[in-house]
Amino acid sequence: MPSLKDLRNRIASVKATQKITKAMQMVAAAKLRRAQQAAEAARPFAERMSSVLANLAGAFEGRPDAPVLLAGNGRADVQLLVVCTAERGLCGAFNSSIARLARDTANRLIGEGKTVKILCVGRKGADALRRQFADKIIEVIEFKGVKQLGYDHADGVGKKILAMFEAGDFDVATLFYSQFKSVISQIPTAQQIIPAEIPAKAAKADVGGAAYECEPSEEEILADLLPRNVSTQIFRALLENAASEQGSRMSAMDNATRNAGEMIKKLTTTYNRSRQAMITKELIEIISGAEAV
Amino acid sequence: MAEAFKFELVSPARLVLSEDVAQVMVPGAEGDFTMLKGHAPFMTTVRPGVLEATGVSGKVSKIFVRGGFADAGPAGLTILAEQAIPVEELKADVIAKEIKDAEEDLADAKSDEAKRVAQQKLDQLKAVFAAAPSH
Numbered sequence: 001m002p003s004l005k006d007l008r009n010r011i012a013s014v015k016a017t018q019k020i021t022k023a024m025q026m027v028a029a030a031k032l033r034r035a036q037q038a039a040e041a042a043r044p045f046a047e048r049m050s051s052v053l054a055n056l057a058g059a060f061e062g063r064p065d066a067p068v069l070l071a072g073n074g075r076a077d078v079q080l081l082v083v084c085t086a087e088r089g090l091c092g093a094f095n096s097s098i099a100r101l102a103r104d105t106a107n108r109l110i111g112e113g114k115t116v117k118i119l120c121v122g123r124k125g126a127d128a129l130r131r132q133f134a135d136k137i138i139e140v141i142e143f144k145g146v147k148q149l150g151y152d153h154a155d156g157v158g159k160k161i162l163a164m165f166e167a168g169d170f171d172v173a174t175l176f177y178s179q180f181k182s183v184i185s186q187i188p189t190a191q192q193i194i195p196a197e198i199p200a201k202a203a204k205a206d207v208g209g210a211a212y213e214c215e216p217s218e219e220e221i222l223a224d225l226l227p228r229n230v231s232t233q234i235f236r237a238l239l240e241n242a243a244s245e246q247g248s249r250m251s252a253m254d255n256a257t258r259n260a261g262e263m264i265k266k267l268t269t270t271y272n273r274s275r276q277a278m279i280t281k282e283l284i285e286i287i288s289g290a291e292a293v
Numbered sequence: 294m295a296e297a298f299k300f301e302l303v304s305p306a307r308l309v310l311s312e313d314v315a316q317v318m319v320p321g322a323e324g325d326f327t328m329l330k331g332h333a334p335f336m337t338t339v340r341p342g343v344l345e346a347t348g349v350s351g352k353v354s355k356i357f358v359r360g361g362f363a364d365a366g367p368a369g370l371t372i373l374a375e376q377a378i379p380v381e382e383l384k385a386d387v388i389a390k391e392i393k394d395a396e397e398d399l400a401d402a403k404s405d406e407a408k409r410v411a412q413q414k415l416d417q418l419k420a421v422f423a424a425a426p427s428h
Contacts (some may be wrong), residue, residue: 041307151305215323215337
């Protein structure tokens, strides 16, 4: 049985923890609103990009001279996994669920006899994967001091990946991130970015039977568009991730605050009971002492 | 007055502009062109430069765009730009930074083709810089 003083101390410490988790929840809620807006504002660009790409890609279907970024280089031996996670923890299962998806994919690919390389964007993903795949991680990109993610950040990552592709360091690149559905639901997603995946639902725009005129040629436009598409997809993934991270942290901290509240209630009950027991005991001692005289 | 059509300017971060306009002057890679309603389906890349959208009321908005595409269809004109800044907000130091980046790109360029592209981009940026109102 802990003493009254111990109980008082424990109640005080749980209360302090509750205050911290409450504050973190509120900060996450404020940040979430901004991150969600950013993620939603970025969607039109990515969607238009996909539909333009689908329009142009149709012309190249099955042609041997299709750009390598679209059709791939014909191999799938070396797989690059681009794992985007957060820089900080304490956000529920956010980081671990992305890492788990990446780990499962990596294990499957290794089982198929392929070479796996991992590029981590965000420190937490690297921490989670380092234990098992330390030799596979080729680079870790951190955005630690970055307040607001801009397109330039994503472009930097995109250019790095493209340079590696051109150097023949890998054949297929897959992007791992968490798609933001709502505050309570974020879906870890794997998306192939090289060769470009053309979403089936981005139907070809109806041009009313008229031929699409391109200037310069379709090849040149596509050659310009495809690298840009890589950066765009990464940018979108980073923004979705930012929103997911805050959403996940918000619900995790909400849970923690509630747990702390329950704990305080339980401890307070115990504290009051033992205090009462002590008083009763003292009274009995006094009364029985008085009777004995 | 020309008939209005839908014009959308999208940058990765946000939808910059989405409104009905009478005409749009676009700095295309192969030369400037003006879009009116009912233009044939047409797609082109955009060079760094200033785009001019004339609203139905005759109000002209000038926007600096860099790197992207113009996609004209029956539904209207969509421009995907890597960067889009209204000219009023465009500061001389922003263009100066762009020019510096372009110069670095030129220095980094290895093949002749890459050099030509980088040089072209630099020239275009310098032209914008010369025309910028705020310096």
